[in-house]
Amino acid sequence: METRIDGEPSGIDLLPGAFQRWFAAKGWQPRAHQLSLLEKARAGKSVLLIAPTGAGKTLAGFMPSLTELAERGRKKPGTAFQGVHTLYISPLKALAVDIERNLMKPVGEMGLSLTIETRTGDTPQGKRQRQKLSPPDILLTTPEQLALLIANGEAERFFGDLRYVVFDELHSLVTSKRGHLLSLGLARLRRLAPNMQAIGLSATVADPLDLRKWLVSQSESEAAADIVVTPGGARPLITILESEDRVPWSGHSAGYAIPAVYEEIKAHKTTLIFVNTRSQAERVFQELWTVNDDSLPIALHHGSLDAGQRRKVEAAMAENKLRAVVATSTLDLGIDWGDVDLVIHVGAPKGASRLAQRIGRANHRMDEPSRAILVPANRFEVLECQAALDANYINAQDTPPSGDGALDVLAQHVLGMACAEPFSGDALYEEVRSALPYADLSRATFDRVLDFAATGGYALKSYDRYAKIRQRADGLWRVSNPQTAQQYRLNIGTIVESPMLNVRMVRKNKLGSIGRGGPVLGKIEEYFLESLSQGDTFLFSGKVLRFEGIRENEALASQAFSMDPKVPAYAGGKFPLSTYLAEGVRGLLADRSEWHRLPDQVRDWLEIQHEVSVLPRRDQMLIETFPRGSRFFMVAYPFEGRLAHQTLGMLLTRRLDRMGARPLGFVATDYSLGIWGLDDMGGLIAKRKLDLQGLFDEDMLGDDLEAWLDESYLLKRTFRNCAVIAGLIERRHPGQEKTGRQVTVSADLIYDVLRSHEPDHILLQATRQEAAAGLLDIQRLGAMLTRIRGHILHRPLDRVSPLAVPILLEIGKESVAGNASESLLAEAAEDLIRDAMQG
Amino acid sequence: MARLALAGMGDEEIGASVTTVAGVEFVCDPMGALYCEADGLLVVSDLHLEKGAAFARRGQLLPPYDTHATLKILARVMDRYRPKLVVSLGDNFHDRVGSSLMPADCRTLIVEMARGRDWIWITGNHDPDGVSGLPGTVAESMAFSALTFRHEPAKGAEKGEIAGHLHPAATLRRREKSVRRPCFATDGDRLIMPSFGVMTGGLDLAHVAFRGLFDQTRLIAHMIGKDRVYPVSYRGLKG
Structure with missing residues (x-):
């Protein structure tokens, strides 16, 4: 049942007296969606509330709990134990703390007698113990804490009285493994408290039905929560930055736009500048300071910076002391800011939902439009920004579907449930299937996961005596020993970080020796630091630093004066284009009548492309071939995103090699794919020695993919994550091990051993599934290959086309995998021989 | 897994590098073994057999296939060099109980490999009690012509020490790329x-653990490649 709110609010009578008086005293009216949600909740329904930021979503979510608790009145001393009434779950620790503050205020003003407490990783042990003995009425927490709480022997008592569970920012929670674990937690809560109702709070999403189903048990078919939708506020005013300076052909730094960005900061009260990667954040921050002639307070915020430093920036922001903050996705969600009146987005927004979310950060009043400026970093990004802009105007959101539940997550959950209490396999299977991501899980797969949790699930049954959980005579599964429960608690959660080292600032004295005890600036991935030699410079925490070495478990760095730093090359920094924007970009390219909306230089670029080559129709894929230097190039323009292109590049070079076209390498960007080789691929196509339709046939996703995948480092990285989440490899904890190196190495070695001896092991299956879905974008690639069948447009050229320039500029920046490592070794060994011959 | 793949390849496809320790000539094999032709002496180190089982005993159920895989490579090495004497330089098993709890089929593999040759099991920090129920002799260290074999390299040791324990690996950097591989490390006086x-x-x-063990001007890392061993001078690693 769906309710759209547009008219006058009704049903104020639903509110207890204290609420009505409070609203009256404030001169406010309860919002229609708040009352509507309350009404549905009172009718015993679970509800999904979709509302834009600033619509009073949080208060609405708590309305059923607060009114019910107000009516219940004060608990009399000496009454029986009472469990938690309402559980609130947020993706961010900071958000939970923020909500506590925001909720305490109206509760205090209304004089309600109820207790609200947070429980996060930072909560002291004493308080946690006390919370178990005497739970608060409302507990604000995170998905990981929920997993810990339900894996506890006291869970039944603690959650037995639970009435509501409120999920904040639900749209951002459900798509990840974290959401899978949370869905299993929710399934358990339903069992512990059968009358419990779920309330989801979400920003606008493409498919609300997915979220509605997520909230309720799937044991009945078509079950879904009710929904309340609040229409969006004023439309945001979004523009693309106009700059006198030339928009670069390629790259991501947007350096050309910095002076214009600075002028905008000066013209506004507070500006949030969003970028896509941490290295981009460092670069933009650095460049802004070089033009900051007025010494405006401009700060930097990203996930690698020291937590204390981040808190300082957040506090200064809340007090309106800053004029601008350069931030990554760490500021995408939640926390209310002061008076942000402008959002600048550097680089293409990589998805319409993401853009909408970020723009929502500006101006938290519904009736006034948010102001946002997009800053494309290169010419293709101009097209992408324009497509994003169109997407936002028609409010087409593109949050990915939640997907099938991951098996490594299930393995973790199974172990947790054994820690809570003995379980029967049949009952747990039914419970698990009530969670949306696992609704289609087969019994056979469930049993393999159970076997994995017990003895590792190996075909070679040599670990039975070391089983972590065992089925007893009564048919119930129990943990074998207390150690298992302890291990489970230490390894909980689905977020696996790559090994990081603290970066400590040190001073060098005149003799060049290094002092101790400077401040810790934050953390950087170990693999990046290991690629540095002493004296190398890099940009971090807004400073140019000189690498001095690694001492124990810290990286030491001193102030550098170099102007040309290496920039931290963080993992996960490259986002794929969403399919929706890819379509928009293709549409824009194909439709000349729309080009007048593009900046002059970009329009010229496309006009020249139109003259010397061709622009493909919306349904076509263009392939250009041309010679350049001593090489022959083939450039394809699928616009499906870097991940899909990288996979495609690997597969195409394998095929070209087999067809005898002697490819040498390839490079992939978000927009196109360039392959170069020794033979004239255009000539081969013209002479029909190379069949384009055959080259791009979907069957490449069969054997070629399998063969390549097994060798791919991507799979090893995915395996490591799966192995940690599933509990095969223990998570590292601070101070426990010197570095993460050992975990990394052993995960690779375990992968190799397992792959060579038991390629069908459940964890390898989980790894392949995950890699195919996420890292390699196989699905998108498959859809693309189907789409272009019969629509490949080949254009042989004498020389490079305007559209091909950006990708040619990327060559050399990307390393080519494969046999490159071996040739590097051979080269170094020859050095030794040469030295020896000279000696 | 490169070394395991070598176990299925022919002799002519596998390359090795040559080195000299205290005047004795050895070849460094990409399967991870050191062989002295003149004495028919084969050296391997840090087999860490039953590592998976050792972890499983402590609650981490790592794959139980590591012993099979390690022994498969070792069998291929035996077949390739047919040594008279095998020295296994300690940490032969990952924990004290590893050799006594080892599955029977793995034990049989070792018994067959040891047939017709001498086998010395040097003790290591993981298996200080030596091995049980296996052919061969257990010893803390062994002197052989100009060479001394022990598990842990001793600071200030005499020329000609061959040791293990540290699991050396070298990182080669060229053009902003790096390759990290296990290696035989030697300066001509000592080999790890x-x-x-x-x-x-x-x-x-x-790593600081290697400090003081080698004359760095003469140190060569024999880095293990896909099917051969690449000698790279320590100073040449950084390019």
Whole structure:
């Protein structure tokens, strides 16, 4: 049942007296969606509330709990134990703390007698113990804490009285493994408290039905929560930055736009500048300071910076002391800011939902439009920004579907449930299937996961005596020993970080020796630091630093004066284009009548492309071939995103090699794919020695993919994550091990051993599934290959086309995998021989 | 897994590098073994057999296949060099109980490999009690012509020490790329063996644990490649 709110609010009578008086005293009216949600909740329904930021979503979510608790009145001393009434779950620790503050205020003003407490990783042990003995009425927490709480022997008592569970920012929670674990937690809560109702709070999403189903048990078919939708506020005013300076052909730094960005900061009260990667954040921050002639307070915020430093920036922001903050996705969600009146987005927004979310950060009043400026970093990004802009105007959101539940997550959950209490396999299977991501899980797969949790699930049954959980005579599964429960608690959660080292600032004295005890600036991935030699410079925490070495478990760095730093090359920094924007970009390219909306230089670029080559129709894929230097190039323009292109590049070079076209390498960007080789691929196509339709046939996703995948480092990285989440490899904890190196190495070695001896092991299956879905974008690639069948447009050229320039500029920046490592070794060994011959 | 793949390849496809320790000539094999032709002496180190089982005993159910894999490579090495004497340089098993709890089929593999040759099991920090129920002799260290074999390299040791324990690996950097591989590390006076077990990690030569063990001007890392061994001078690693 769906309710759209547009008219006058009704049903104020639903509110207890204290609420009505409070609203009256404030001169406010309860919002229609708040009352509507309350009404549905009172009718015993679970509800999904979709509302834009600033619509009073949080208060609405708590309305059923607060009114019910107000009516219940004060608990009399000496009454029986009472469990938690309402559980609130947020993706961010900071958000939970923020909500506590925001909720305490109206509760205090209304004089309600109820207790609200947070429980996060930072909560002291004493308080946690006390919370178990005497739970608060409302507990604000995170998905990981929920997993810990339900894996506890006291869970039944603690959650037995639970009435509501409120999920904040639900749209951002459900798509990840974290959401899978949370869905299993929710399934358990339903069992512990059968009358419990779920309330989801979400920003606008493409498919609300997915979220509605997520909230309720799937044991009945078509079950879904009710929904309340609040229409969006004023439309945001979004523009693309106009700059006198030339928009670069390629790259991501947007350096050309910095002076214009600075002028905008000066013209506004507070500006949030969003970028896509941490290295981009460092670069933009650095460049802004070089033009900051007025010494405006401009700060930097990203996930690698020291937590204390981040808190300082957040506090200064809340007090309106800053004029601008350069931030990554760490500021995408939640926390209310002061008076942000402008959002600048550097680089293409990589998805319409993401853009909408970020723009929502500006101006938290519904009736006034948010102001946002997009800053494309290169010419293709101009097209992408324009497509994003169109997407936002028609409010087409593109949050990915939640997907099938991951098996490594299930393995973790199974172990947790054994820690809570003995379980029967049949009952747990039914419970698990009530969670949306696992609704289609087969019994056979469930049993393999159970076997994995017990003895590792190996075909070679040599670990039975070391089983972590065992089925007893009564048919119930129990943990074998207390150690298992302890291990489970230490390894909980689905977020696996790559090994990081603290970066400590040190001073060098005149003799060049290094002092101790400077401040810790934050953390950087170990693999990046290991690629540095002493004296190398890099940009971090807004400073140019000189690498001095690694001492124990810290990286030491001193102030550098170099102007040309290496920039931290963080993992996960490259986002794929969403399919929706890819379509928009293709549409824009194909439709000349729309080009007048593009900046002059970009329009010229496309006009020249139109003259010397061709622009493909919306349904076509263009392939250009041309010679350049001593090489022959083939450039394809699928616009499906870097991940899909990288996979495609690997597969195409394998095929070209087999067809005898002697490819040498390839490079992939978000927009196109360039392959170069020794033979004239255009000539081969013209002479029909190379069949384009055959080259791009979907069957490449069969054997070629399998063969390549097994060798791919991507799979090893995915395996490591799966192995940690599933509990095969223990998570590292601070101070426990010197570095993460050992975990990394052993995960690779375990992968190799397992792959060579038991390629069908459940964890390898989980790894392949995950890699195919996420890292390699196989699905998108498959859809693309189907789409272009019969629509490949080949254009042989004498020389490079305007559209091909950006990708040619990327060559050399990307390393080519494969046999490159071996040739590097051979080269170094020859050095030794040469030295020896000279000696 | 490169070394395991070698176990299925022919002799002519596998390259090795040559080195000299205290005047004795050896070849460094990419499967991770050191062989002295003149004496028919084969050296391996840090087999860490039953590592998976050792972890399983402590609640981490790592794959139980590591012993099979390690022994498969070792069998291929035996077949390739047919040594008269095998020295296994300690940490032969990952824990004290490893050799007594080892599954029977793995035990049989070792018994067959040891047939017709001498086998010395040097003790290591993981298996200080030596091995039980296996052919061969257990010893803390062994002197052989100009050479001394022990598990842990001794600071200030005499010329000609061959040791293990540290699992040396070298990182080669060229043009902003780096390749990290296990290696035989030697300066001509001492040699430290790479670890042989398939589930063992490596320690970078630049680590403080290697300080004082080598004359760095003469130090050569024999880095293990896909099917051959590449000797690279320590100073040449950084390019």
